[in-house]
Amino acid sequence: MGRHSDSDDQRIPVGISACLMGREVRHDGGHKHSRYCTGVLARYFRFRSLCPEMGAGLSTPRPAMHLVETDDGVRLKATRGDRDFTALMDGFVTEAVERLADLRGFVLMAKSPSCGMERIRVYREDGEVARRDASGLFAAALMDRFPLMPVEEEGRLNDDRLRENFVERVFVYDDWCRLTEREGGLTAKGLIDFHSRHKFQLLAHCQATYRRLGPLLADLKKRPLADIADDYIHAFMPAMAKRISPGAHVNTMLHLMGFLRDELGEQDRAAIHEQIDAYLRGEVPLVVPMTMLRAAQSKVEQPYLATQQYLRPYPDALGLRNRV
Structure with missing residues (x-):
């Protein structure tokens, strides 16, 4: 960002x-x-x-x-x-x-x-x-x-979770505003790219909205782009305001693991799964399995995951995932 x-x-x-x-x-x-x-x-x-x-x-x-x-x-x-x-x-x-x-x-x-x-x-x-x-x-x-x-x-x-949620939404909203305010305005590619890089964040916050917005963007020629974009962001931002449960984070991290499965060795996969399970039990904060996922993504250089803002939604120095 x-x-x-x-x-x-x-x-x-x-x-x-x-x-x-x-x-x-x-x-x-x-x-x-x-x-x-x-x-x-x-x-x-x-x-x-x-x-x-x-x-x-x-x-x-x-x-x-x-x-x-x-x-x-x-x-x-x-x-x-x-x-x-x-x-x-x-x-x-x-x-x-x-x-x-x-x-x-x-x-x-x-x-x-x-x-x-x-x-x-x-x-x-x-x-x-x-x-x-x-x-x-x-x-x-x-x-x-x-x-x-x-x-x-x-x-x-x-409140740790409310604070993390607010900061995450500010960074996402800033991304959207810069996209729509740039010279020439919003483009079809810009809309698709925005959805792509925030896809796993949306999945974590609200699976129902995640499932609905993909089809909305499937055919950008059937309606004016401005109308589609308006419908999209008016569903996206309220979904982002929903708190993420530990189970939803686990589900999202397991989706990410699916992109790494073939590239990682069995020992690395087991270590990540162990920390995801520890997070679900409340034994470690979110930053622990997330750091391991980020390290795995860097190790195998998976290009799609490299674009995912879910892995880095805001600066690490804020320490927000140390407390959720």
């Missing part, structure tokens, strides 16, 4: 709530600095910070706010008093979201009435909780405008 460099112009552009970058923009004048984002992910992601509330013209400190269900719909109001910030926020959000089309992902601040991705409380006007299933006003607009863009809350990045 072409953006694995640490230089600023090569890092993948990813949005982030400004408080997570350590900026003192919260309603109480504080921040929620994420050292994982600024110290680890920032080596590969070029973060662009945004605070919807500050962007809408509010100061810090400012009144705490929450979402309120009213006869006029959900409103953004001060938790004390009756100040309504909805129009101010909506005006900024509508304009700001349109400037984010080049981003490949977004890390949001949880529990925020503007940036919370999910499980945001909506109150009744009497102060009681009406429901707990909303998104913040900015987060909702972002996900509605860019449904394919990987979005995650910073707190959920503490």
Whole structure:
């Protein structure tokens, strides 16, 4: 992948709530600095910070706010008093979201009435909780405008599997965007090549989608390429958001072994199978059998496997497969 460099112009552009970058923009004048984002992910992601509330013209400190269900719909109001910030926020959000089309992902601040991705409380006007299933006003607009863009809350990045999944999706989405944005746009070859190099990732995440997308690409002349590509990526990205079970990883690794079977000696095959079984039992992390598969692929120089991003979905230095 072409953006694995640490230089600023090569890092993948990813949005982030400004408080997570350590900026003192919260309603109480504080921040929620994420050292994982600024110290680890920032080596590969070029973060662009945004605070919807500050962007809408509010100061810090400012009144705490929450979402309120009213006869006029959900409103953004001060938790004390009756100040309504909805129009101010909506005006900024509508304009700001349109400037984010080049981003490949977004890390949001949880529990925020503007940036919370999910499980945001909506109150009744009497102060009681009406429901707990909303998104913040900015987060909702972002996900509605860019449904394919990987979005995650910073707190959920503490979960090893969610963190690995988010980073993997950012790199895949970046690959797709660069493919479609290059001079001349998407080509039939470009679409087939994309599917080919991400095929085993898709298999691991969702076998049903894997089986469906192959036939979709079997005849690229029966419909406009843009329509096929649109159907493809709108099935592909949601499939990639599904968590991979250990059994699904094992199934995918055994598929990879099928390409190596004739080239590897019996001892090498047995050693790899032993570590795949150990991974399934939870005795070793995914990185152990995966490293052995990568070494075997390099040893026999199997050209098809050399293109598979499943073997190297993101930089090894992130250490993500050490913990899943």
